[in-house]
Amino acid sequence: MKSLVWFRNDLRVADNSSLQKACQGDSVIAVYCIDPALFETGPYGFRKMEKYRAKFLLQTLGDLKKNLALLNISLLIYPRKAKDVIPDLIKKYEVDHVCLQKEWTRDELKELSEVREKCSENIEFIETYDQFLFHPEDIPFKNISDLPDIFTQFRKQCEKYARVRECLDIPEAKGPENILTESTPIPELKDLGFSPFEPHPHTAFPFQGGENTALARIEEYFWETKKLAYYKKTRNGLLGKDYSSKLSPWLANGSISARTIYREVKRFEKEIKKNQDTYWLIFELIWRDYFKYVSLKYGDSIFQLGGILKKDYSWNNSETARTSWINGTTSEPFVNANMIELAKTGWMSNRGRQNVASFWAKELKQDWRIGASYFEAMLIDYDVHSNWGNWMYNSGVGNDPRDRKFNIPRQAGMYDPQGKFQNRWLQPSLF
Template identity: 35%
Template sequence: MTTRGIYFFSNDLRLHDNALLTQAADEVDELICLYIDDTLLPSTRYRPEPWSTKRQTFHEASLAALESQLANLGQMLWRYQARSLQQLNALISHLEINLAYVSKQVGWFEQQVLHQIANNAPQLSWKIGNNHTLWREEDLPFKLSDLPASFTEFRKKVEPLAIKSPLIKLNNLPKPMHVQSDKFSLSRQNQVSQSNELFIGGEQAGLTHLRQYFDSRAPSYYKTVRNELDGWGNSTKFSPWLANGCLSAKQILTELNNFERHHGANESTYWIYFELLWREYFQWYGHRHQQQLFTFTGIKKQSPLTSLYPERFAKWCQGQTPYPLVNACMKQLNQTGYMSNRGRQIVASCLVNELQIDWRYGARYFEQQLIDYDVASNWGNWQYLAGVGADPRGQRHFDLTKQTQLFDPKGKFIEKWQGQCDLPLDSVDGADWPC
């Protein structure tokens, strides 16, 4: 009997270190590779926000690169673009597929999509992988329900754990299943022009950047420059490829370990590992807390003293607040799809504390704009800063004058991104009367 499988690509757009795809290659005779365009599916409460052009371009390029790699192995990448899952269920039935493979999802919306598929295709046997984390859930030294309440406690528990080496690139895949694409709303990925982009999407581009970074001396002084607001070499810049699954955390850690063996370990190289653990913590934080990742009261179930002021929020998004450093950071985000970690903390603190706006609006705007958007890291970090998440200190409030003095004392960053603005914060009062 022929064993047929379907592989749902999601947060794992790569062939290197893809244990789940390797498993599929070993277990099935025929395989269809599919990516679901979830932005076309019906709206729900936790549906992802529409993407900015920058984020869309990077992601489309990552899909195009994946399709090219699959084609080299005789496979193809199909995209499902219907507005419901009905035709996908018909496809699974038509092809008599028995096995389904998918990487574990943090996003609540993405989980519900998969649950719908499973409910309508009970003949499928599901294989769930951990393609986005350093460890599998069963490797953790605690039950997921007992996830430590703070990062520090988590770090102390997991640092002694061994990490398996990343898998090499797949060289063989099962033969593809041929389908009538127009009958099932399937399409193929077109090539995407990225000639003017700062970040180039796709696995090969990510691997090239990974090699170039660790071939340089930058890891040895990373900690001293990581808070800079601008500059390509002042942070690792792995996050866009990591968020889209073009690189795995294990690949980065392996290269880091190789660098330390050849050039020595120091506080800066440790800090790269430290920040990979921060990411790891938020992945499991998202799996642990599910819908609470998106709720106003967060995991602490306490309401911040904030609301929505539409004019203030619009000015924050556009970089037109009374705070030049915040404006510069937001304009950088809008133009590039990227912002430094320090910049993200500064603008988030401003939204919550100075502008007194519900933190979820900021999280959703980041979801739209960031090319390195990661559901767990984004929403977990926003909760952390708003005082409803994993921060034991409670709400974080950054002194914007001090932050400007520390990280842009000569005003060069503000000048570059045109952060000065003479507009008042409010032109109407709480009842929408002109001020």
């Protein structure tokens, strides 16, 4: 049996179900396709991926290629559409089955459909749900339609009745004869239409992409500095790399799994300390799971103006509002500082995201999908489920039963009382 691993948002060798299944075959090859459509301007005026996440992705692919090479598995990387690559690879290498992570959102479903249409019916596509903390087969809801529309109900039921599966080991290496004579270079930023750049000196996310860096970050944040023991107290911070775990970018492209983080937290609780802070990181992983289940339940509704609630609000689409929000020239200094940080670094804190989203949707009353699309373009840690789920939540068309609106001056006073964060990003001399 000849297997092909089609990597998508599961760019790791540890705890990877598709790689495990593929390695049960006699020979294995791996492929990753960078769709050129990611860099085309979309309906809201933004690319789907700007330079920050593009650079992080290329670093991640470099790491993955090295880690797969240790298993004698070749990773072929193509800056082309999957439909123009994978069917040809299947024929060329006489592949019997394709192993891949199961996705369910619009673009990913379309991509898979286009590939399957060009393949023989004899080719088996083995899809596995592999991006959850709680596997869909293990949650205490018989049908996805039974999923609660309030997070707390979901969390309590899962904490009571669901279990987190064990992590899968890295597969055993194949024989050296498994290595292909064919190879592909890792694209450079210029190949994707971007100029090379260095990280901003004040970025709160000064890390590189890749599974090895993700594991190194866990080692540092959990075991060396033991900052995990203070996570809940510091997670609403704004400055520096250690106010939060910063694991979300690696989680987003799957260079680390939620299960791996969970197991490390549990080990920390056993060996070092168990408290509200350690629990809170698991709490955030459950939130991440929840938004994935919301998108599984509601499908394309997460991209619609009325959201999953089908709310008929009156939304505006002002070019002036858009420009001032993006450039950080609104009436709110706290919003401005966060938006400038995003533009300069590709990162924004959780506290910042909630405030700038609330300002865009609740104060300016602008089409929330424009804001969500801008975040999609700019954020290093963009994840389709969390991004669109959080934007719906903050815009009053999602899973927030209270439909809250942030008092931004009060938030700035609470979380930036000395104005250090605002001063850092609002001083032109810094650039």
